[in-house]
Amino acid sequence: MAKATRQAFGESLAKLGETHPEIVVLDADLSKSTKSEFFAKKFPARFYEMGISEANMIGVASGLAFTGKLPFLCSFGCFITGRYDTIRLSAAYSQANIRLIGTHAGVGIGDDGHSQMGLEDITLMRALPTMGVFQPMDARETELIMDYLVKEWKGPAYLRLTRQNLPDLYPQDRPFEPCKLMQVRPQPGAAPQKSDVVLIASGATVGESVAAAEKLKSQGIQAAVWNAHSLKPFDSETTLKLAQTTRLMVTVEDHSVIGGLGSCVAETLATVSQHPRLIMLGIQDQFGESGEPADLYEKHGISAHAIEKRIAAELKAQ
Amino acid sequence: MTVSVASNLWYRASPMQSQELAKLAQEFRITIIKMLTQAKSGHPGGSLSAIDLITALFFSEMKGAEPSHMNDPHRDRFILSKGHAVPALYAILAKKGFISPDELKTLRQTGSRLQGHPDRVRLPIVEASTGSLGQGLSVAQGMAMGLQGTPARVFCMLGDGEIQEGQIWEAALSASKYQLSNLCAILDANNGQIDGPVDQVMPLEPLADKWKAFGWHVIEIDGHNWDQILKAYQEARTLQTQGSKKPVFIIARTVKGKGVSFMENNIAWHGAVPTPEQAEQAIAELSRGMNHG
Structure with a gap:
């Protein structure tokens, strides 16, 4: 069944929240779009609504990480990676163990147009030492990457997700080989x-x-x-x-x-x-x-x- | 897990009093001048204006500011958001035994942990990597959120020029929303920034009104008056124990280059270092200051 990777992300995050009390989630007034709302409804005490203030959200997430939390901070990819200097210093250079979630990737979002499209976000994130950059092709792969990002990855990572539905491509029985083609x-x-x-x-x-x-x-x-x-x-x-x-x-x-x-x-x-x-x-x-x-x-x-x-x-x- | 604040105060090193602190701060000023002169680069003006405030924090206010508590999750945190003043912090960390006095000589050298601006990967005790202005308050706030319900408190030093950054005001909004009474920001208001006096480059006044309007408890002091500094820190601590829901903002009026006659209030010394002769004069002045209290 075709599903947007942002939807699969939201469901996966809410599920992982059950077994990983260290997960906290931050959003900048887009939780309905990024699908962090599923986590917010299930774990309200571990969800921080930061308002339309992405740079502050990035710094706050880093600070939370320094106290042992595993923060997921969510917005559109262009808005998060647009606060580059904060990601560069407070997160990447500091090796903060945070997960930057950028939804609404690419021209695939359609109607809303340029200002809402993440089109240079991979370029920006890839240029930062210590930063991992991941992008799933469907719902199943989103779950597998989320699992990997929660259980194994250390340091900052950027996850790029779609607004639009994507067809199921990942074979159910295929073992996940992280960071491999x-x-x-x-x-x-x-x-x-x-x-x-x-x-x-x-x-x-x-x-x-x-x-x-x-x-x-x-x-x-x-x-x-x-x-x-x-x-x-x-x-x-x-x-x-x-x-x-x-x-x-x-x-x-x-x-x-x-x-x-x-x-x-x-x-x-x-x-x-x-x-x-x-x-x-x-x-x-x-x-x-x-x-x-x-x-x-x-x-x-x-x-x-x-x-x-x-x-x-x-x-x-x- | 909630731990009562009072029961954990025992590991706060016995707080120093004004006279002792004053002597120590002069010693740190000499260390700062020596470090910068040796490194041949760095920022004396803002280090000298901030040193009294940071000295009082580390030697009179913070809990667990000792190498033996470095990994204690309940230790108080200090973030130097105005990262260019880091020589002031290094001088204190050396006195506390977090780093060796010899290491101070490596400031800004290739391979040194003592980077030109704080680096929490190389030197974790600085708590946050800063140096691009306007970011430290958000990180401090995240720590304060993560530590809510524990005895740990978070202190964050800002420069007055620094708070021209928009991210500061985003943090001002959200620290208030999340009722972070365990967060105390200290503004080193020396009215100097690279292009001139702060009140000309980009005026900030009425500063106290602004932070009050953002929901912070504001205290205004002379940042070189020891009694006022200690009283302000005590007020912040008392407010928290009395159940205040507000983060605290201390506006400390300071003198850029404080303690060295030819550096005081002279913006040229923001990022310039003394010649060996000037350093000698500065150290002589500071030594006299120590002897006369």
Whole structure:
């Protein structure tokens, strides 16, 4: 069943609250949108409504962490990461054990337009030493990452979530390998084969990439799709192995290609002398705008249809 | 777990009185001048204006401000939000035995724990990494929230120029909302910032009215008058034990560069260090001050 990753996050947080009394949650007047409201209703004494004051919320969360709490602080991705200096000093440099939750990622939010879209948040967070950066592709993966962030991760981490529903992609029986790229298509277990193209996607664009790969198959093009739930640490090892299986790699993200997933892959490929060509699909140094999410995905070349068209054209030209 | 405040006061080191504190603060001023002169960089003006207030905290007010209580969750916390005054804090930490006197010579050197601004990863006893102004009060507040219901209190020193930052006023709102009577902010109001006097760069007055309007209990003192300093800290403590719901804001009027004649009220000494000759003169003045009380 399709579900927004913010919804899965909210449900998971409320559940983890039962077994982890150290969890406290802060929100800046968006708890109904970030879905931290589920936790707030269940554990009112451990929920801090901070009002429309994100910078203060970040500092307060760090202070709470220094007394042994595990704070989750929630807002839209653009609003949280926009208070960069506070994250940089009070959280990252201080190695505060906090979880920054940024919902409403990308142009996928649609109607509300640019000012509400997290489009540079990965870039900003990835540049901070000690900061982990995670983005689930569906509800199940959100739960798995939440589990990991509560039980294992130490230090600050940023979790990027969608407003819109995403299709279920994570196989129920697949064990979670934190910070590793995961093969989504073809299903692992199928005989390893050379691919005409390897797509690496993250978050909402994984589903688009899978759909694109299905369409390409009908044209006789073999496309593998891999999911990056961790932008930092980034799985360079698997990326370099994949680079040996194809002549074309394509990254797909609902985020600026400057500093996002495309950069993660480009930075990795650049460390070896021979590597495949890389096409970075995503927001190309542009601002967002209001519109239907599907139209915006098409416009920015990250819809299944646009991805398919672009890859078919590239392979034809080779 | 709630622990009564009174029953835990035993581990507050026997509080020093005015005369003893005054002598100690002059000693710290000399340490500050020596550190900065050796490091050839740093901020004397704001360190010298703040030192009396911090000395009184560490030697007369705070519980558990001893190396033996460093990991005690119920120790009082001190956050230096105006991080550039950190030489003042290092001088005190050395006297208390948190760091060795020799380590003071490493200030601002590559690999030193004594960074130019406080760094809680390298030196956990500074409690919060600061230096980008306006952030410490939020962190202090988070600590006060996490420590509510315990005997621990949180002190936070701010600069007057610093509170021009918007984040300070966000914190002013929320500390009041969460009734953090275990939080005490101390404003080192030396009326000096890099581009000039605070009242010209960006006027703050009426300061007391502003903080009162934000729901804080405000106390105004002369930040170099020992009786007033100790009385203000006592008032903050008493309010909390009497069940006050308000965070406390102490406006301490101070003199930038206090104690060194040629530095006093001269903004040029915000971030400039003395030559060896000037340092010698400063130390001579401060030594005389010590002898004459």
